[in-house]
Amino acid sequence: MRRSRLAFASAATVAVLGPLLWLWQDSLMPDTYSLTDMGYADYGGGPGGSSAHGGHAAHSGTARDVTQLAADAKRPADVAVTMVARKQRFRLPSGRDFDGYTLNGASPGPTVSAVEGQLVEVRLVNESVPGGITLHWHGVDVPNAADGVAGVTQDAVGVGEQFTYRFVADQTGTFWYHSHQMSHEQVRGGLLGALVVTPASGAGKRVDVVALSHLYRGVRTINGYEGDVRVEAPPGARARVRVINTEYGVMQTWVSGVPFRLAAVDGTELNGPAPVRDTAVAVAAGGRTDLEVTMPADGSPVRVHLGGPTGVVLGSKSYDLPPLPRPAATLDPLTYGTPARLAFDPAAPNRRFNYDIGRRPGFLDGVPGLWWTINGGLYPDVPMFHVREGDVVRMRVSNHSGEAHPMHLHGHHAVVLSRDGVPATGSPWWVDSLEVGSGETYEIAFVADNPGLWMDHCHNLPHASEGLTAHLMYEGVTTPFTVGGPAGNVPE
Known part of the structure; x- marks a missing residue:
């Protein structure tokens, strides 16, 4: 009788713990991996393309890696800036001392100012930031090689190393830059600054x-x-x-x-x-x-x-x-301003994607918790959105997670078509950072006109580090960089 009870208890323990152990094991991430190996391919109803998901090489002669997607190397810079990054105790302009990170001895770092059409060149030197650093040009649709995402478009810049970013400032407006290596820590600690691009025609006296x-x-x-x-x-x-x-x-x-x-x-x-x-x-x-x-x-x-x-x-x-x-x-941007014709037809997209944000218990890289999900899956079981250059893309972003999420797509601006089924009636509302409240659904659209491998993540940066990250991948584009590895790349 005692043996029967023991056998029954053992079987019950295995029945309960077995699936948990399998889920734990399945969630573990390798020490080094390519982002292109993660998740599953989502073609949005379009063709599968000439390169397989999972980092495999494209057909001969068609592949480009992200380092080739760069500004003209022969063109001289119109705006040249050197930024030296340090981990140090510094004094804010207000007079308060703070332990964090600086660029050229201050935080925020220097404002980068350019005129539309100028080529901007920023040389980043890491003097003393442990774990490495990058610079991401938030809201600027730079060529992919200059996007500044560790493990995706470059290796993190280690202590004593440097990296040069080059891009043409062909968008006017207000932007900013920040680190995209351990971003949830380094941005909070002060590795950031402003970028302003003014019109070539002049903005008038103001x-x-x-x-x-x-x-x-x-x-x-x-x-x-x-x-x-x-x-x-x-x-x-x-x-x-x-x-x-x-x-x-x-x-x-x-x-x-x-x-x-x-x-x-x-x-x-x-x-x-x-x-x-x-x-x-x-x-x-x-x-x-x-x-x-x-x-x-x-x-x-x-x-x-x-x-x-x-x-x-x-x-x-x-x-x-x-x-x-x-x-x-x-003010509601959905109805503010005057309508204007778009340069493409969002009613006839080549791809349609869903980005459904939720939350559920599970394991993230072996750690139990209540984690964010994308289309029901915990990272890395999330979609890799595949596109071809020139595609018109329509995306439905919905949030059922119980918290708001500011969603940020790198390398592109998207126009808001509707919120909760209500069509936009004002000025075209173009965004790269869209606040999606809990219970809200947005329809957005954009043209895939900037080849590369691009993050599409929550800009509440701790949320990104907790799994709320997907990617947009162009046909025929590969990356030689990996998360982890000798460079210790940790994009979030």
Whole structure:
């Protein structure tokens, strides 16, 4: 009888623990692997292409690796910058000391400024950042070799090493850059900065202000300063405030004192933006919002709030303007501005993809927890979205995870077609960082016009490190880089 009970208990233990052990074993990632070996191929209803998923070589003569997808090596740089990265204790412009990372001895790093059409060259030197570093040009549709993702488009730049990024700044607007090696740690620690590209034709006479918001140990700063940033703006002047949200959640911004226009989102100008007032604008994590105001003729100051009582105060005679509470109304880009014709037809796509975000218990690289899922699968059992150059792509992004996710597609901008089945009726709303709230569904579309291997992930960066990452892969493109390996590549 005792033997029967023991046998029964043993069988029950095996029945319970056996599947768990199998799931644990199945979740373990190799020490070194290619992103092209992960997950499963999703062709979105289009042709399978000439190269197999899983990192196998394409048919002879058709393969290009990501290092070949680069700017003209013979063209001289118009804008040349050297950035030296260090791990160190530094002093913010506000005077507070902080242990983190710097570029050229400061955080945020230097603002990179270019004129449309110029070739930008940035030489990154790692003086003392352990574990390596990269620079990703967030929102800029750079050639794939310059995308700055460790283990995908390059190896992490180790201590004593350097890497040069080259790209033509053919998009005007507000962008930023940050590390994409251990990004959830290094971005929070200060490895970031702003990038602004102005039109070749000139933007006219106006006051132009970069307002990069970042939290250092929970302290909100604007361009590294705590409290208000004061900017000279004469009466009657037109001012553009370029709001950059480097944090992991939505940041509300609003203007007190005068009406304003939402001039641009994620580096793309809106069509026919009308003046509004007593209205907030939601800026997604990683997203950018350009607000334009006309200064009062009597010299009164104007405050642009960034996430709270502090912000940018524009003025001339005085900067004495008390903060106002956040307005109850929030501007909806789905209906704001004037419609305009698109250069492609999103109603006739070559590929249709689903990106369904959920959450469930399981193992991620052997660690038990409640993890994010994509189309029901835990990483690495997630889709690799395959496209051909020139494809019109339509993607349905839905979120049933219980938390909001700011979704960021590298190398492309997508136009929002609808939210929860309601069609967009305003200006074309182009995004590279889209806040998808829990329970929301967006339809977006884009043209696959930038060959490469591109991340499509949540820009709440800890979420990306917890499995909320997929990739867009072009036919015939390969990569020689691997996650892990001698370079210790850890993109998230």
